[in-house]
Amino acid sequence: SQQGEEDPQALSIQEGENATMNCSYKTSINNLQWYRQNSGRGLVHLILIRSNEREKHSGRLRVTLDTSKKSSSLLITASRAADTASYFCATDARSSGSARQLTFGSGTQLTVLP
Amino acid sequence: DTGVSQDPRHKITKRGQNVTFRCDPISEHNRLYWYRQTLGQGPEFLTYFQNEAQLEKSRLLSDRFSAERPKGSFSTLEIQRTEQGDSAMYLCASSDYEQFFGPGTRLTVL
Numbered sequence: 001s002q003q004g005e006e007d008p009q010a011l012s013i014q015e016g017e018n019a020t021m022n023c024s025y026k027t028s029i030n031n032l033q034w035y036r037q038n039s040g041r042g043l044v045h046l047i048l049i050r051s052n053e054r055e056k057h058s059g060r061l062r063v064t065l066d067t068s069k070k071s072s073s074l075l076i077t078a079s080r081a082a083d084t085a086s087y088f089c090a091t092d093a094r095s096s097g098s099a100r101q102l103t104f105g106s107g108t109q110l111t112v113l114p
Numbered sequence: 115d116t117g118v119s120q121d122p123r124h125k126i127t128k129r130g131q132n133v134t135f136r137c138d139p140i141s142e143h144n145r146l147y148w149y150r151q152t153l154g155q156g157p158e159f160l161t162y163f164q165n166e167a168q169l170e171k172s173r174l175l176s177d178r179f180s181a182e183r184p185k186g187s188f189s190t191l192e193i194q195r196t197e198q199g200d201s202a203m204y205l206c207a208s209s210d211y212e213q214f215f216g217p218g219t220r221l222t223v224l
Contacts, residue, residue, distance in 0.1 A: 033212065042205060042217040043157070044116070088156045099170035101147060102213060104156030 006089060006108040014113050019076040021108040023089030024069075030092040032065055033102065034074050037086045046074075046087075079112045086110070116140075118208050118216035126222045127196055134192045135219045139208030146189050147213060148181055150174065151203040160204075163189060196223045 007022045025032070031050045035043040049056045049065045049072065056063045062075040076083055086109050090102040117140040127133050139146050144165050149157035160179070162170040165186035175181075178196075183189040193200055201223045207213040 035215075040203075040220070042116070042118075042120075043215040045212055045214060048212050090156070097170075098164070099162040100145075100209070101159040101162055101170065102149075102157075102207075103159070106154070106156050 006087070006105040008108060009106070010109045010111070012111040012113065013079055015079060015081055017079055019079050019083070019110055019112070021074045021087050021089075021110070023072045023074070023105055025072075025089070025091045025103075025105075026070065027091075028094045029067070030094055030100070032063075032072050033090045033092070034061075034063060034072075035088045035090060035104075037088065037107070039085075043088065076110075079110075081112050081114045083112050084110060116214040116216065118206060118214050120204075120206050120216040120219050122219055123217060124220050124222075126224065128224050129198060130195055132192065132194045133196060133221060134190055135204055135206075135221075137189045137191070137206030137208075137216055139187075139189070139206070140214060141187075143208035143210050143214075144186065145209040145213075146183055147207040147209065148189070148191050149205040149207065149215075151205055151218070152201075157205050160191075193221075196221075198223050 033048045034046040037043045047058050060077045065072045086107040088107045090104045119138045121136045146163040148160040151157040161181050163183040178194045181191045203218040205218045206216045
């Protein structure tokens with residue numbers, strides 16, 4: 001089952017603009033991770049934010065986490081055409097026990113127009 | 115390149131045939147996961163290994179699916195008597211804390 005839901009499902013912006021994607025989830029988490037996937041390829045890990053963190057930065061990426069609202073956002077600043085991809089949030093739920101398997105949302109398809 | 119490799123990258127098979135996929139994780143990682151991803155959806159968890167022990171299986175993993183991780187190194191996922199509904203991308207991930215994914219094996223069942 002999909003725990004996370006990304007919003008919007010699709011986003012189209014011009015190169016240089018910022019892109020914001022949101023993720024909502026349902027259960028208590030250990031951490032939340034964002035991944036990127038180019039069409040037909042594997043997932044690339046972007047950033048992990050732990051449940052006791054509120055904000056994290058990595059290069060042009062900024063992730064926020066609000067555990068009271070069970071939501072996260074991914075901001076990509078100064079977007080480039082090469083950022084075109086699907087972006088997924090994935091939660092490591094406390095209920096998953098020792099397995100710590102990830103539960104993914106259905107993704108946001110980002111298109112950056114040159 | 116995440117350091118996780120999968121083979122083959124693509125597999126086309128006829129309904130009813132058996133297929134086997136291989137995953138080579140990052141060598142120092144003792145956790146290994148298999149996920150399945152269908153078009154337009156995020157990956158869904160199938161099974162988890164801690165070293166050679168298979169500790170968790172999703173209800174998505176029917177009796178036709180079997181996974182092994184002999185000696186706690188590489189892992190194989192076998193699907194017996196494939197059905198058209200098995201067509202998907204099969205992803206492997208290894209982990210010490212973050213999960214690193216391989217490129218996936220895309221299965222097409224005709």
